[in-house]
Amino acid sequence: xxxxxxxxxxxxxxxxxxxxxxxxxxxxxxxxxxxxxxxxxxxxxxxxxxxxxxxxxxxxxxxxxxxxxxxxxxxxxxxxxxxxxxxxxxxxxxxxxxxxxxxxxxxxxxxxxxxxxxxxxxxxxxxxxxxxxxxxxxxxxxxxxxxxxxxxxxxxxxxxxxxxxxxxxxxxxxxxxxxxxxxxxxxxxxxxxxxxxxxxxxxxxx
Amino acid sequence: xxxxxxxxxxxxxxxxxxxxxxxxxxxxxxxxxxxxxxxxxxxxxxxxxxxxxxxxxxxxxxxxxxxxxxxxxxxxxxxxxxxxxxxxxxxxxxxxxxxxxxxxxxxxxxxxxxxxxxxxxxxxxxxxxxxxxxxxxxxxxxxxxxxxxxxxxxxxxxxxxxxxxxxxxxxxxxxxxxxxxxxxxxxxxxxxxxxxxxxxxxxxxx
DNA sequence: ACCTGAACACCGTTCAAGT
DNA sequence: ACCTGAACACCGTTCAAGT
Numbered sequence: 001x002x003x004x005x006x007x008x009x010x011x012x013x014x015x016x017x018x019x020x021x022x023x024x025x026x027x028x029x030x031x032x033x034x035x036x037x038x039x040x041x042x043x044x045x046x047x048x049x050x051x052x053x054x055x056x057x058x059x060x061x062x063x064x065x066x067x068x069x070x071x072x073x074x075x076x077x078x079x080x081x082x083x084x085x086x087x088x089x090x091x092x093x094x095x096x097x098x099x100x101x102x103x104x105x106x107x108x109x110x111x112x113x114x115x116x117x118x119x120x121x122x123x124x125x126x127x128x129x130x131x132x133x134x135x136x137x138x139x140x141x142x143x144x145x146x147x148x149x150x151x152x153x154x155x156x157x158x159x160x161x162x163x164x165x166x167x168x169x170x171x172x173x174x175x176x177x178x179x180x181x182x183x184x185x186x187x188x189x190x191x192x193x194x195x196x197x198x199x200x201x202x203x204x205x206x
Numbered sequence: 207x208x209x210x211x212x213x214x215x216x217x218x219x220x221x222x223x224x225x226x227x228x229x230x231x232x233x234x235x236x237x238x239x240x241x242x243x244x245x246x247x248x249x250x251x252x253x254x255x256x257x258x259x260x261x262x263x264x265x266x267x268x269x270x271x272x273x274x275x276x277x278x279x280x281x282x283x284x285x286x287x288x289x290x291x292x293x294x295x296x297x298x299x300x301x302x303x304x305x306x307x308x309x310x311x312x313x314x315x316x317x318x319x320x321x322x323x324x325x326x327x328x329x330x331x332x333x334x335x336x337x338x339x340x341x342x343x344x345x346x347x348x349x350x351x352x353x354x355x356x357x358x359x360x361x362x363x364x365x366x367x368x369x370x371x372x373x374x375x376x377x378x379x380x381x382x383x384x385x386x387x388x389x390x391x392x393x394x395x396x397x398x399x400x401x402x403x404x405x406x407x408x409x410x411x412x
Numbered sequence: 413a414c415c416t417g418a419a420c421a422c423c424g425t426t427c428a429a430g431t
Numbered sequence: 432a433c434c435t436g437a438a439c440a441c442c443g444t445t446c447a448a449g450t
Contacts, residue, residue, distance in 0.1 A: 007430090007431055007433080007434065007435090008431085008432085008433055008434070009433085009434080012433085012434090023307065033334060033422085033423065033424085034423080034424065034425090035422075035423055035424075036422095036423085043434070043435090044434070044435055044436075045423080045424080045425090046425080046426080046434075046435070046436080046437095047433080047434055047435080049424095049425075050432080050433055051427080051433095054424080054425080055209075055423090055424065055425095108318075109219070111374075111377055111379070112314075112318050112377075121424090123378075123379075126379055130379075130396075151242035153386055153391060155393065156380070156386060156391050157367070157391060157394065157395040157398075159374070160367055160370035160371045160374055160391065160392070160395070161363070161366055161367050161370055161372070161395070162368040162370070163373060163374060164365070164366035164367055164368070164369040164370025164371070164373070165366045165370070166365055167317065167369060167370070167373055168317075170363070171238075171317055171318075172329075173317070173329075173332055180358075180359055180362060181444070185359060185362050185363060185366065186366070187398060188359065188363065189363040189366070189367070192398060192399050192403070193395060193398050193399065193402075195402060196398035196399075196401060196402050197398070213414080213415065213416090213449090213450055214413085214414055214415070214450085215414085215415080218414085218415090224439085237442085239441085239442065240442080240443065241441075241442055241443075242441095249415070249416085250415070250416050250417075250442080251442080251443080251444090252416070252417080252418095252445080252446090253414080253415055253416080255443095255444070255445080256413080256414055256415070257414095260443080260444080261442090261443065261444095299414075313449090
């Protein structure tokens with residue numbers, strides 16, 4: 001009664017995605033190999049091509065799912081702005097950095113590859129994540145009694161800031177600043193950004 | 207009188223670096239191949255190993271030089287804060303984004319690879335680039351009569367912001383915001399960051 | 413000291429053949 | 432419909448041998 005692999009795996013696509021996440025966690029996007037994923041799952045190197053058009057296609061699917069769980073995570077962290085917008089905004093930023101810190105390989109796959117993430121599915125998932133950020137900024141401005149006029153630009157700035165800190169942190173460039181932890185740097189900058197926006201609104205109102 | 211390649215190339219190391227820059231420009235870090243660089247230069251795939259320990263070693267050398275020319279570029283753009291700190295800061299940020307836009311492959315090689323850029327030489331070059339940013343922030347604060355107290359943290363925030371915008375721009379995530387160009391987004395954010403810092407100094411002074 | 417040639421393991425990808 | 436086996440081009444890397 002030896003354990004035999006069935007000829008048909010049954011859930012090969014899911015298994016390959018899981019293996020890809022493993023590889024990403026172990027060595028980043030560079031070590032995501034279709035062959036290695038196939039080997040770990042117990043199929044031939046050619047088998048994945050029934051489910052993915054190419055290596056980049058697999059990477060893209062992984063990135064797409066990454067954006068989805070990323071969006072869920074920061075949405076939960078925002079928690080509809082409870083107990084107040086400032087606290088929730090801080091918590092969301094911390095959640096953003098925590099995701100990048102906990103899954104640097106996945107985060108790099110989502111944002112790192114220049115030409116790879118051209119697929120529309122992945123782009124849509126990324127836009128969804130941005131939208132959550134945008135809604136948070138709008139809610140923040142509303143709670144402070146400011147108009148949501150420049151919210152889109154502000155959301156983009158918040159995103160760029162969080163992304164920049166995350167990437168510099170992942171790549172180790174922030175390690176030189178031993179006394180400054182990433183979350184602290186980001187929090188201070190976000191605070192400045194939001195305060196400036198609110199102040200400008202107040203000044204405009206007279 | 208046929209043109210014959212000398213057995214000894216003479217300047218193989220330099221030639222390989224140049225070829226690597228070409229490959230980087232054509233297809234990003236993923237298409238930087240030691241074999242392809244060797245082929246373009248006209249030597250065997252094994253020849254580069256006299257000059258570079260590995261593919262990553264070549265990539266690292268290219269990144270190191272990238273940081274050097276990047277540092278020169280933003281230093282020139284800053285131009286010692288002429289005619290005034292605000293204008294110079296804007297010009298430096300524009301120069302930062304222009305570098306990333308003109309050489310996306312090189313910029314990605316400099317910042318993108320997570321595990322690759324672990325070499326101390328490359329890290330030192332990166333730190334030097336950050337120092338230029340830091341000096342600019344200090345000069346900005348001085349010209350505005352504010353103390354240079356939080357300059358280091360502020361420089362890190364400026365860097366993260368510029369890096370974030372550059373990366374999002376390179377990876378195409380900013381294209382969704384058709385009406386907002388990267389330089390404009392960055393400029394607005396930097397302005398808010400600096401103004402908040404100055405205002406805080408003024409409040410503290412009473 | 414610097415490069416070639418041959419070799420090996422690995423990877424992406426294709427395709428005819430198996431279940 | 433899904434997977435194997437064999438095949439090809441390509442790449443990183445090593446090493447003995449050539450100049």
